Amino acid sequence: MTLSEHVEGWLDAHYAELVSWRRRIHSHPELGRQEFETTKFVAAHLADAGLNPKVFPGGTGLICDFGPEDRPRIALRADMDALPMDERTGLTFSSKVPNVSHACGHDAHTSVLLGAGLALASAPELPVGVRLLFQPAEELMPGGAIDAIAVGALAGVSRIFALHCDPRLEVGKVATIPGPITSAADQMEITLHSPGGHTSRPHLTGDLVYALGILITGVPGVLSRRVDPRHSTIMVWGAVNAGQASNAIPQTGTLAGTVRTASRDAWVEMESLVREIVSDLLAPLKVEHSVLYRRGVPPVVNEEASTRILTHAIESMGPDALADTKQSGGGEDFSWYLEEVPGAMGRLGVWPGEGPQLDLHQPTFDLDERALAVGVRVLANVIELSDI
Numbered sequence: 001m002t003l004s005e006h007v008e009g010w011l012d013a014h015y016a017e018l019v020s021w022r023r024r025i026h027s028h029p030e031l032g033r034q035e036f037e038t039t040k041f042v043a044a045h046l047a048d049a050g051l052n053p054k055v056f057p058g059g060t061g062l063i064c065d066f067g068p069e070d071r072p073r074i075a076l077r078a079d080m081d082a083l084p085m086d087e088r089t090g091l092t093f094s095s096k097v098p099n100v101s102h103a104c105g106h107d108a109h110t111s112v113l114l115g116a117g118l119a120l121a122s123a124p125e126l127p128v129g130v131r132l133l134f135q136p137a138e139e140l141m142p143g144g145a146i147d148a149i150a151v152g153a154l155a156g157v158s159r160i161f162a163l164h165c166d167p168r169l170e171v172g173k174v175a176t177i178p179g180p181i182t183s184a185a186d187q188m189e190i191t192l193h194s195p196g197g198h199t200s201r202p203h204l205t206g207d208l209v210y211a212l213g214i215l216i217t218g219v220p221g222v223l224s225r226r227v228d229p230r231h232s233t234i235m236v237w238g239a240v241n242a243g244q245a246s247n248a249i250p251q252t253g254t255l256a257g258t259v260r261t262a263s264r265d266a267w268v269e270m271e272s273l274v275r276e277i278v279s280d281l282l283a284p285l286k287v288e289h290s291v292l293y294r295r296g297v298p299p300v301v302n303e304e305a306s307t308r309i310l311t312h313a314i315e316s317m318g319p320d321a322l323a324d325t326k327q328s329g330g331g332e333d334f335s336w337y338l339e340e341v342p343g344a345m346g347r348l349g350v351w352p353g354e355g356p357q358l359d360l361h362q363p364t365f366d367l368d369e370r371a372l373a374v375g376v377r378v379l380a381n382v383i384e385l386s387d388i
Contacts, residue, residue: 002318003123007380010119011373018372021045022111023093029082029100029107032137032144034058038080042114042134047098053132056151060136061144065129066121072158073129074154074386075343077334077377079106079138088363103365105165105350108340110134111350112163112375114372119376120383127387131157139297141187143333149340160343161382162334163375164172165324167252167357169349171368174314174378175325176346178307179283182300183232183385185331186293189256190215190278191287192242196251206286208253215255216240216283219274223259226273231263233270234329260329271295299327303342310344313381317374323349330360348375 001009011018019043030038036059037106043053046064053064061073063081065073087094087101102108117132133153137144154160169175192212197205220235226254235257259274261267271293282289302310315324325347334345350367351357358365 001301002144003126003384004377006123007119009240010122011376014115014118018111018115018376019369021114022107022369022372025107025110026102027093029095029097029102031084032081033058033060035080035136038110039134042110045114046117046132046368049121051121056136056148057091060235061148062134064117064132067126067129069129071128072386073131073156074112074341074383075131075133075154075157075160075336076116076382077133077135077160077162079135080110081106081137081144082138083139083361085361085363089366091366101254101363102276103362104139104360105365105367106115106138108165108350108367108372108375109163110377112372115372115376116379120380126383128383130383133160138333141185141294143297143336145333145336149336154337154340157341159386160337160341161306161310161343161379163343163348163378164332165350165357165360165367165371166347167351167365167367169323169347170351170353171349171371172321172374173323173349174346175322175323176302176307176310176314176344177325177327178302178304179324180262180299180301180327181345182332182335183260183262183327183329184264184298185296186259187296187332188259188272188274189292190295191290192253192294194249194286195388197249199247199249202249204251205249208250208287211285211287212240212242212255213254214281214285215278219277222281223274225264226277227261228263231261231266232327232329233259233261233263233266235259243328257347260331262299262327264301264303267298297331297333298335300332300345301338302344306342306344309382309385310346312385313378314346316381317377346378347376
């Protein structure tokens with residue numbers, strides 16, 4: 001019996017459990033670095049199967065090794081955290097936690113990896129060693145992957161692979177590409193200060209609201225002329241706050257937004273460039289400013305050989321399983337692992353094939369649970385094909 005045949009048998013026997021795990025995790029979401037119960041839930045199932053999960057210091061996240069010690073060890077990673085967002089799906093197993101929900105599919109990621117791990121661990125023989133990596137705090141920049149690496153999550157690992165839900169792909173489809181598949185993502189907040197004053201006499205003070213307007217249009221515009229357009233850099237504001245009275249120039253105001261780029265080289269230089277642009281735009285306006293720039297994550301850059309392994313793992317499910325995809329503007333802290341070891345990420349189709357294609361991070365986001373079995377198959381196929 002081949003490994004893939006063994007996994008099919010496991011799925012036949014345990015698919016209902018796989019779905020129940022996802023629903024249990026979905027209804028009990030936990031924010032980044034608070035995934036205590038999710039970690040205990042995963043660890044208990046692994047321990048019940050005779051495995052030896054090792055929980056990270058602090059109690060959130062874990063790794064679990066099995067398989068031959070004299071072969072390369074392949075890591076399979078899932079993230080576990082939820083978002084600070086009320087759920088509005090109407091599901092019978094909706095979030096029981098106010099203002100916390102699995103609107104990014106991490107409940108599916110965790111369940112898929114748990115299922116793949118138990119299926120692989122029950123196989124009579126594996127071609128390579130396996131490390132299951134259940135990671136906390138992916139949603140918190142610069143990401144829990146940095147913490148996982150710091151406690152040795154990649155020690156002894158030859159390659160690493162992951163899947164991420166994609167609501168634009170129909171269930172049964174999985175996509176990947178070599179090279180960049182996500183973008184770098186940073187956050188920034190600009191605070192302006194002015195003496196304030198009457199709107200009838202803007203020449204006697206620094207017109208703070210006018211300065212905000214200059215930044216709102218000027219920073220994205222100048223940035224687009226300072227960065228190579230082939231790097232697909234985009235700066236978007238998400239919040240602006242200033243003032244209360246229509247006839248008073250306020251003393252303080254803030255802008256907050258994100259900067260995303262497809263280029264790692266551009267990302268490295270982005271903070272200094274943004275700070276320079278902001279200072280130059282505000283120089284004539286008699287307005288003081290400060291910039292809080294939070295570097296996020298670099299792009300996920302799929303390594304070529306690892307991408308071939310993942311592509312073959314997808315194709316092994318059938319001739320129509322592999323889908324096309326492009327680099328997205330979203331950020332993913334899986335990129336930090338790929339700074340250390342080769343690997344690749346794929347996109348797991350979760351759209352049922354009809355109805356709206358709800359985006360990730362929406363309070364109404366849901367997924368077709370048939371995708372759970374697809375994810376288990378892909379990760380198991382990766383292990384079967386990773387005898388390097």
